[in-house]
Amino acid sequence: MTDHAGPGHDGSDAGLSAIISERRQLINLAYRLLGSLAEAEDVVQETYARWYAMSPQERDAIVSPGAWLTKVAGRVCLNVLSSARARRETYVGEWIPEPLPDPTEWTTGRPDGIGADPADRVTLDESVSMAFLVVLDAMTPAERVAFVLHDVFRYSFAEVAEIVGRTPAACRQLASSARRRIRDSRAAAAPASRQAGIVRDFKQAWEAQDINALIGLLDPGATGIADGGGLASALLRPIEGGEQIARYFAGLAARAPSLTLLERTVNGQPGLIAQQDGVTVSVFAFEVVDDRITRIWAVRNPDKLHPWTTG
Template sequence: MTTPSEPGAAIDPSLSAIMSERRQLINLAYRLLGSLAEAEDVVQETYARWYAMSPQRQEAIESVGGWLTTVASRICLDLLGSARVRRERYVGEWIPEPLPDRTEWAGGRSDGIAADPADRVTLDESVNMAFLVVLEAMTPAERVTFILHDVFCHSFAEVAEIVGRSPAACRQLASSARRRIRAAQPPAAPAARSAGIVREFKQAWEAKDIGALVSLLDPEATAIADGGGRASTTLRPIEGGEQIVRALLEITGRIPDQTLLERTVNGQPGLVAQRDGVTVTVIAFDIAGDRIKHIWAIRNPDKLRPWTADPQH
């Protein structure tokens, strides 16, 4: 008998097949849940269910990837059903977990295990913070249907089997989700322009330039902070450009030693605040035209693990 570690050992083709789906599953579960930690748990549970089956049942499955996707999606659907109850108990506002650019990935997986590059989420328009926030307002069935069909290109017949609805009902769910997206997301500014506005915002904040900050913010802009009870934040959204500027200057006065860095947040230009080299806040922006419409500041340490380098390395 040989093992994969021995010279000449044969690689189990079924193992290779299921592990090749890992990145796809992580990408799917993150978009469905808005949490990398929960996405990792879903993928782990999906694999546990695969290995709980007998070899005969495994061999009878025609598409391993299709089976894994179906199981992971159903687990996510169940989690989304209970997420609203959990988030009602959450301290303050809940914001999806921010992701760094793959070149800036620092601490690996949220469970402390070193990150495999295959685990990293593909950063495209379907994971920018504004998009994920809109997804949070959808019903579980609406969200799962939209992501599976519009983002991952599954047919409505396939989606119907997962969500337990008819294909026609799934078509309506996807249509409703698209209307939500269109209503909540005006045309985004070009990436280069967004990066320039974020840079101007950073410089104005560091200089305490009230006029410049106000000019960069939409008069009806909203800022939301997520500390999860683990970090001090304003528990309610701050509405209005001038009110946001006052809050920013208050933060500067209270935390004078923080350093602001330009970083990619969920595929979009953003900022990271560090103290003593440790990331304490990740800031994402929603920019339309030449103004910032939304600011999301994530301070909950549980959501910042991919951003925080392990001191031992």
């Protein structure tokens, strides 16, 4: 396999520094494959454990350490994706990919306010938008791995085949199938500046408990999905319909008047967070099409909010 300059890759290939420098590349790859930063970090740790389990002679014999690390991480991700399907069947409520903040707002939840290692931060682009990750999550593990490695990180199908364990031709078909899924599920999103304005209007209408204003911002066929990870107060099923979503959010504002809503970047797109006593308790991602909100993803599972927690 050859080295690739995907998100966060610095191209260094000399000694220990080269191995360490691959960490961000691996985190970026694993998060896109798994939709979970915690699982991505576990995959990277496992990948490095396998590297250091080899003898110095075995490591010296590897021509491209970066390519070797990527191959191992991809295979570990494939195994995690395969087992994740069984785990999701027992997950309480809906499962939503783990939301990520803008790098400038990234924290670790430590009371001393020290931020995360830059090597652990994910480069935010279209391939990590919530809408994109949700579509990826509906794919088969092999489709997802083949598509992300080829279309996002630009690996050849011959290289992808080494990871997926299929022929290059089969990997080409997997990526093509994944591409069709994405094309069929995506509508033309509004420009980021327009999205930000609509999300801001939604925030203000929510705070004012203005049902009519909320209805005007929501597509009649909009869907609201919440991931509470088993929290008793979390929705277990999606809310269908703009009016129903508007009434739910207006009621939520009435039931929780102490919530503070803040505009934030969520997976590279305009979003909102809700804080209680300065601690982020919910993160909201939006899909905006034709100046209307078509989907809202609300993540309340505390296990998925560590990069957002400030205390």
